[in-house]
Amino acid sequence: xxxxxxxxxxxxxxxxxxxxxxxxxxxxxxxxxxxxxxxxxxxxxxxxxxxxxxxxxxxxxxxxxxxxxxxxxxxxxxxxxxxxxxxxxxxxxxxxxxxxxxxxxxxxxxxxxxxxxxxxxxxxxxxxxxxxxxxxxxxxxxxxxxxxxxxxxxxxxxxxxxxxxxxxxxxxxxxxxxxxxxxxxxxxxxxxxxxxxxxxxxxxxxxxxxxxxxxxxxxxxxxxxxxxxxxxxxxxxxxxxxxxxxxxxxxxxxxxxxxxxxxxxxxxxxxxxxxxxxxxxxxxxxxxxxxxxxxxxxxxxxxxxxxxxxxxxxxxxxxxxxxxxxxxxxxxxxxxxxxxxxxxxxxxxxxxxxxxxxxxxxxxxxxxxxxxxxxxxxxxxxxxxxxxxxxxxxxxxxxxxxxxxxxxxxxxxxxxxxxxxxxxxxxxxxxxxxxxxxxxxxxxxxxxxxxxxxxxxxxxxxxxxxxxxxxxxxxxxxx
Numbered sequence: 001x002x003x004x005x006x007x008x009x010x011x012x013x014x015x016x017x018x019x020x021x022x023x024x025x026x027x028x029x030x031x032x033x034x035x036x037x038x039x040x041x042x043x044x045x046x047x048x049x050x051x052x053x054x055x056x057x058x059x060x061x062x063x064x065x066x067x068x069x070x071x072x073x074x075x076x077x078x079x080x081x082x083x084x085x086x087x088x089x090x091x092x093x094x095x096x097x098x099x100x101x102x103x104x105x106x107x108x109x110x111x112x113x114x115x116x117x118x119x120x121x122x123x124x125x126x127x128x129x130x131x132x133x134x135x136x137x138x139x140x141x142x143x144x145x146x147x148x149x150x151x152x153x154x155x156x157x158x159x160x161x162x163x164x165x166x167x168x169x170x171x172x173x174x175x176x177x178x179x180x181x182x183x184x185x186x187x188x189x190x191x192x193x194x195x196x197x198x199x200x201x202x203x204x205x206x207x208x209x210x211x212x213x214x215x216x217x218x219x220x221x222x223x224x225x226x227x228x229x230x231x232x233x234x235x236x237x238x239x240x241x242x243x244x245x246x247x248x249x250x251x252x253x254x255x256x257x258x259x260x261x262x263x264x265x266x267x268x269x270x271x272x273x274x275x276x277x278x279x280x281x282x283x284x285x286x287x288x289x290x291x292x293x294x295x296x297x298x299x300x301x302x303x304x305x306x307x308x309x310x311x312x313x314x315x316x317x318x319x320x321x322x323x324x325x326x327x328x329x330x331x332x333x334x335x336x337x338x339x340x341x342x343x344x345x346x347x348x349x350x351x352x353x354x355x356x357x358x359x360x361x362x363x364x365x366x367x368x369x370x371x372x373x374x375x376x377x378x379x380x381x382x383x384x385x386x387x388x389x390x391x392x393x394x395x396x397x398x399x400x401x402x403x404x405x406x407x408x409x410x411x412x413x414x415x416x417x418x419x420x421x422x423x424x425x426x427x428x429x430x431x432x433x434x435x436x437x438x439x440x441x442x443x444x445x446x447x448x449x450x451x452x453x454x455x456x457x458x459x460x461x462x463x464x465x466x467x468x469x470x471x472x473x474x475x476x477x478x479x
Contacts, residue, residue, distance in 0.1 A: 007056040015340040018051045022328075023380070027371045037375050038321040041328060048328055052335045062331055069330025070323055075261075076181035077319045082264040083172050084293075086250075087128065087310030089271035091294040092281055094243035097233045099126040100137065100306065104226050107141075112148060112221070113213035116141050116158040117165075117205060124166020126247075127309065128173040130419075133163040134426045136306040140225040142427050147222035156429040157437025158209050160412050165202055165440055168408050169194055171254075171264075174318040175374060175408055181322045182329075182382030183400035188260050190404075193397040196457040197405055201444040208439050225302070232303040236296065238278050246271040321375070329383040342387055349388070356392055357402065357452030360385050361445065364406035365414075372418045377407035393466060395459040398452075405448040409441040 010018070022044045029035035029043070052062045090096050103119035119141065124133040138159045145155030167173045169191055180190035233239065246267045253263035268290070275281040289295070293311030298304055332338050349355040360381065367377040381403050389399045411419030415431040424431050451457050461469070 009336045010340050012340050015337045021047045031372050038317050041324045048331050065334040066327035066331045070327040073323045073326040077322055078261050079187055080177045080315045080318050081312050082261050084310055084312045084315035085290045086264050086268045087172055088289040088294045089268045091307055092275035092289055093271035094237035095246050096126045097237040098239045098243040101233045101239050104230055109219050109221050110217040113158045113209040117162040117209050120159050120162025121166045124163045125170045128170045130163040130167035131422055136302050138427055143225050144221055148216055148219040150216050152429045153433030154437050156427045156434035160423055160438050161205055161440035164409055168404050179378045179400045179403045182379055183396040185396040185400055188254055189397050190400045193401050197444050197448045201440055201447055204443050205439045228300055229302055232298045232300045325379050354453040360402050361406055365410055368407055368410050369414050374407045374411045378403050393461045398458050402448055405444045409444050412438050413441050
């Protein structure tokens with residue numbers, strides 16, 4: 001008869017060694033070998049499991065720890081998959097082309113920087129991707145800025161601010177869904193909470209880009225590239241109000257607090273219907289788009305990059321990443337690694353919310369600089385800091401907001417970060433030229449820290465909510 005092996009708590013040195021090993025493995029794989037973050041986190045299983053077994057846990061117990069937390073990724077992953085379907089049907093219905101078309105047709109010389117900000121914001125919100133926006137609208141707007149004599153760094157700064165604003169608040173964005181999932185809050189609550197910091201920052205950006213842009217008011221615009229994109233969109237889709245109905249309905253459903261998954265899928269079906277009736281798509285093709293993404297060859301590279309996206313399979317890696325992160329975090333939490341690592345931080349933070357927020361900022365920028373990935377930063381900071389926010393009775397949307405304010409927006413400010421490198425290579429501008437003009441990335445964290453220090457908009461749990469959470473956790477532990 002087997003005896004139960006006594007379970008031990010890890011020492012701080014051992015816990016730090018395990019966490020450092022995971023960080024190094026993931027970082028080296030991503031930065032040196034250009035591996036996927038999902039692959040590297042899966043390989044970290046080879047570190048976490050042996051380390052947990054060294055504490056006396058069996059492999060079966062470790063797996064049960066991981067999967068008991070992994071099931072919490074269910075709702076987040078369903079939303080992410082639904083978003084993939086939504087993007088594909090919205091493109092097929094002409095919804096996303098209509099938004100991009102509308103943005104590109106409002107550009108004027110006097111308000112070039114302002115309209116650049118708005119166009120990239122609209123494109124990014126509609127598509128859920130900052131990189132896709134940079135590679136499409138961004139490239140076209142850089143050419144226009146150059147023809148007007150606007151400094152390249154200034155134009156790039158406006159493009160990046162708009163692209164990352166849209167990526168940050170779009171429910172279609174994988175980084176937005178990941179931050180919400182890691183912190184265990186729903187994406188709509190997360191986005192609503194971000195408006196407290198993002199909207200004031202965006203309004204200040206509007207003022208700054210407008211005032212600075214007046215200097216170039218008398219310059220002329222070369223509309224060649226814009227006209228190419230606009231012509232292609234108009235030739236392949238029915239641009240107009242009907243195409244916008246799916247997004248209007250989705251916003252209405254979300255404002256009425258209907259279930260996010262149902263709302264997203266309903267809007268997708270509505271988009272599919274418009275695609276069939278107005279765009280002449282076949283139902284069989286629409287169903288293929290839902291799985292593999294929309295596909296079209298317009299003959300214009302910019303337009304193809306913008307339109308060939310979406311589908312369930314496009315979200316597969318994000319879904320796998322969220323699940324793996326939950327599993328690994330569950331093991332680290334239930335075997336005591338996170339508790340031991342956090343104790344010194346808890347002792348130094350004490351009862352100070354300001355110190356807690358400051359520590360989150362430091363962890364986020366450090367992880368972003370160390371890993372060169374905002375996705376890794378979201379995972380790392382969300383996993384490590386979540387227990388502390390719960391100790392302070394702060395709801396998870398506070399942490400997810402700070403992660404986006406620092407990790408998502410901080411990427412372009414770190415010259416060697418993957419986001420800064422992509423911005424530089426795509427737009428043809430040195431990071432040191434555009435970094436000073438990425439106003440959204442500078443302003444938002446300042447506002448976010450002020451909120452954290454003063455407590456403004458920092459949502460807290462009531463005693464009843466804390467009790468309900470504890471009861472849920474106890475119930476989950478018995479399953």
